[in-house]
Amino acid sequence: MTTATGRRLSIPTTEGWREIELNAPRDWTAHPEPYSSRVAFAAAHVVADPHGNNVPGAPAAIDWDATLGFRRRLFEYGLGVAEAMDTAQRNMGLDWPAIQQLVSRSAAQAAEFGARIASGAGTDHLPDAATAATPASLAAVEAAYLEQVAFVEGTGSQVIVMASRHLARAAAGPDDYLAVYDRILSQVSQPVVLHWLGEAFDPQLRGYWGSTDVGTATETFLGLVRAHAAKVDGVKVSLLDASHEISLRRALPKGVRLYTGDDFNYPELIRGDDEGHSDALLGAFAAIAPAASAALAALDDGDLARYDAEMAPTLALSRHIFEAPTFYYKVGIAFTAWLTGAQSGFQMVGGLQSARSLPHLARVFELLNDARLLPDPELAVHRLGLVADSLGARR
Template sequence: MPTIVRLPTANGTLADHTMHAPVEYARHPTPFSSRTVLAAAHVVADARADYQPGIAPPIDWEATITFRQHLFSYGIGIAEAMDTTERGPGGLDWNQAKELICLGVAAAREAGAAVVAGAGTDQLSDAAPTLDAIVDAYTEQVDWVQSQGAPAVIRASHALVGAARSADDYLEVYRRVLAHADRPAIVHWLGTGFDPTLDGYWGHRGVEDAMDVVVTMARDNESRLEGIKFSLLDEELEKEFRRRLPASVKVFTGDDYGYTDLILGDGAHHSHGLLGVLDPIAPAASTAFAALDAGNEEGFARIMNSTIPFAVKMFEAPADRYKVGTVFTAWLSGHQDHFRMVTGREGLRSLQHLTELFRLGDELGLYPDPELAAHRMGVVLAAGGLR
């Protein structure tokens, strides 16, 4: 007998929702050959421990690594400790990030999975550091990441956006930092849609002028770059960016609205996947990338396009709250025992948002146990007075 759950509608009334059967997505425990595929995987909070916002949060390391093993079983690699919504003020401090990188890289190595890890400047305590201090902070983290056996993702630096006075300052800092890369690194270009405090990064507020700087940086450091993660949520700009980069420098799309066409490409250029949405949709995405490896572009597009409504809802403005959806979906799917976040931000999405995300995930067959997912959705609604 199908499972039924009462859900709120747009006009505030409750209506029955019949759960779909879960889709049996095939496992794919090896990386894909046609594209590099990495998820910005979430971190599982330890909900049993005492926690006060603004202090390094308690982490359930076992559940965090178990979730990564779930991703690896579908061929999805990880971009470890790189997400700005989970590192820095209110999230993981640098010491916790180091432990996460150590554990995540070891788990990826054991599984034969792809892995990169974030290096930034978030250990700085000086409110107004010099450029030299910023370089030193970056290189400390790059060296740590590489000592664990992973390439670095050079994260956007809040310290740098405050200290830099020109585009040349950015070029000099990135040149000096990338000089420490003993394996090709990824540079993250993070737009204001994800973090408004990065306005003016690369020395310009205009995107086209900033792109000129990033392209110059890529050309100047080509031999030390694996690629650029482009997180501006603009498909046409990403296509222009791909055309302008050196051929050896990959673009890793961060466009959680239009990733299907960007990854598929136009015949001359394509993007690779480094996406937050790959965390919750890993089983479906795995089947799609397996189709792409087999030359079935139509099958890839069909499956990935089916996930776009889910992604658009998860990343609706303000996009920096998207991790609420990844943790919520992991809980509904039985990957963790609670709906709590390491940043304490789980209340930053409305019940209507969570309800629609629940519906869309159910339509994709993402919940291995629909009865469990329905029960947990009911718990959230009851806590909100909607049962």
């Protein structure tokens, strides 16, 4: 079992046990107002009911109090919430009835707090794209998108148009993507965020926009944005390629934001350069909210050295949480919430908590400790020990 000895403890690794020093927690400063220099969203996870039947294939059982409490914490640090995204286990256990409740409850809470919220609209209430005998028709995909867009708009939330597995399977080429998105963008009542989720996050989205060549896909994507710039608040790109993001950012029409989804390179992309910067819509921000807040406050003050210093300890943590297979990063987000006391149990919708190893989770603990993001280190030590004990990893 992982135990503390004074202010030192042993953690399990793939090569045995290693001793680390437990750091004192940092007294982070709340910042309930939004930031003036950047728009920043955290893509939040859902907290599974630890007493619920959250096994693969079962309807999602959500701890609503903890889920909404987690979002209040993000609001307290000046972050908007990107709701019902892949971080919330879209296409990985979160079903459409739970999505509807989640978006409705979160949008109402955001309105109460005067906070910003944007929510994902997709096609995932259709039969599973991977197992259906025949792909959904383009007309069915379009209708599904429009149904979810109308629902999200009806809650008062901004819409994030998510990438669709069904469209990726049904589309014969770029023109099919453009036809479906043209219809969506002609119907929305307010500017939306377009989300390009890369293959690392969801292998079923390979070749999105009609090509496996990123340059060709980018030209299709840019053509869509340019044709509908008045209906596009911004684009959220999750390809984990900083140089591609920078070139895309520079090619966007004036007034269209690029919300970075690059959990490997976000400090430099948000910092920007003489030709512009990225705003943020990141799953990583759900794990590092206090540090992200401190960094963004420094950026508002024009203090780039402090911004860099605040962001630096978070990057190793984010890169570890999002390591391959990247689509299991949700485990690290939920584990972080449990270690920091934001939820009472370490269970996930669909039983996904089993998707990362004990050494991986112990490294999450170590990097949170390095960044001084454990508000109660002894509680975190105890909870890491519970996981180690449950797996028979005693020292």
